[in-house]
Amino acid sequence: MKYDVMILDIMKGFTIYAIIIFIPGVILTVGLADEFAEEFNSHISIETTTWVYSSSSPTSYADPYFDPMTLSNVTALVGKSAYLNCRVRNLGNKTVSWIRQRDIHILTVGSYVYTTDQRFQTVYHRESDDWTLQIKWVQKRDAGVYECQISTQPILSYFVYLSVVVPTATILGAPDIHVEKGSTINLTCSIKYSADPPAYIFWFHHDEVINYDSSRGGVSVITEKGDVTTSHLLIQNADLADSGKYSCSPSNADVASVRVHVLNGKVFRI
Ligand SMILES: *[C@@H]1O[C@H](CO)[C@@H](O)[C@H](O)[C@H]1NC(C)=O
Numbered sequence: 050m051k052y053d054v055m056i057l058d059i060m061k062g063f064t065i066y067a068i069i070i071f072i073p074g075v076i077l078t079v080g081l082a083d084e085f086a087e088e089f090n091s092h093i094s095i096e097t098t099t100w101v102y103s104s105s106s107p108t109s110y111a112d113p114y115f116d117p118m119t120l121s122n123v124t125a126l127v128g129k130s131a132y133l134n135c136r137v138r139n140l141g142n143k144t145v146s147w148i149r150q151r152d153i154h155i156l157t158v159g160s161y162v163y164t165t166d167q168r169f170q171t172v173y174h175r176e177s178d179d180w181t182l183q184i185k186w187v188q189k190r191d192a193g194v195y196e197c198q199i200s201t202q203p204i205l206s207y208f209v210y211l212s213v214v215v216p217t218a219t220i221l222g223a224p225d226i227h228v229e230k231g232s233t234i235n236l237t238c239s240i241k242y243s244a245d246p247p248a249y250i251f252w253f254h255h256d257e258v259i260n261y262d263s264s265r266g267g268v269s270v271i272t273e274k275g276d277v278t279t280s281h282l283l284i285q286n287a288d289l290a291d292s293g294k295y296s297c298s299p300s301n302a303d304v305a306s307v308r309v310h311v312l313n314g315k316v317f318r319i
Pocket residue numbers: 121122210
């Protein structure tokens with residue numbers, strides 16, 4: 050009995066302790082976060098006149114500088130993430146910001162995200178000194194110049210060019226393919242720069258969808274999905290009527306076309 054009362058007393062004591070210590074702690078933390086935000090604000094500068102293009106060596110040993118190994122051209126696939134690196138040595142108490150040149154929009158300051166576009170974030174990699182700007186679900190309009198800025202006086206800038214590639218379809222041997230009558234027409238369509246394989250690929254002959262169960266027979270398609278997706282259209286026992294335009298139309302890329310010439314005799318190869 051006495052033991053129970055003692056535990057209750059201890060718990061009561063702890064509750065009071067929590068009120069005295071914990072709540073002011075929270076207030077203090079919130080206050081500090083505000084101060085941090087102000088600190089960041091004081092580091093941003095968009096006065097273009099003071100910008101200096103520089104990937105040069107430091108003026109003195111302790112000054113921040115850009116590592117010359119930083120890549121200045123980055124290519125990303127539509128729909129995937131792009132990673133833009135900015136490797137800064139001797140940063141000290143300065144901050145690294147990323148700015149989009151198209152509209153002089155400050156994206157991030159340190160690890161703090163300044164844009165409402167939630168696709169942007171900057172991650173600092175301690176082991177390599179990289180301040181990596183990540184752009185999620187890259188779109189074509191994201192292509193362009195991004196500036197990595199160090200908050201020195203004057204400001205130091207490093208420019209990274211992002212190119213964005215869209216899925217493209219090509220047919221091997223285009224624009225013209227010659228085959229002998231009676232042989233097999235084998236058309237290969239490749240879909241490159243696609244974040245995911247196309248959901249479907251349609252083949253057309255004379256702008257009409259090819260029906261693999263048609264009365265003609267001997268028509269089949271083999272598709273291999275991967276980083277590069279390929280689709281082979283095979284037409285056995287080619288006849289003169291099989292000549293003409295063939296097109297490959299993937300769900301995620303523009304149409305690619307080829308002209309097939311079925312010849313009533315020998316095909317001369319060079
Ligand atoms: C980066 O891309 C630009 C434009 O496409 C080109 O002029 C430049 O030579 C490229 N730089 C490097 C280092 O590849």
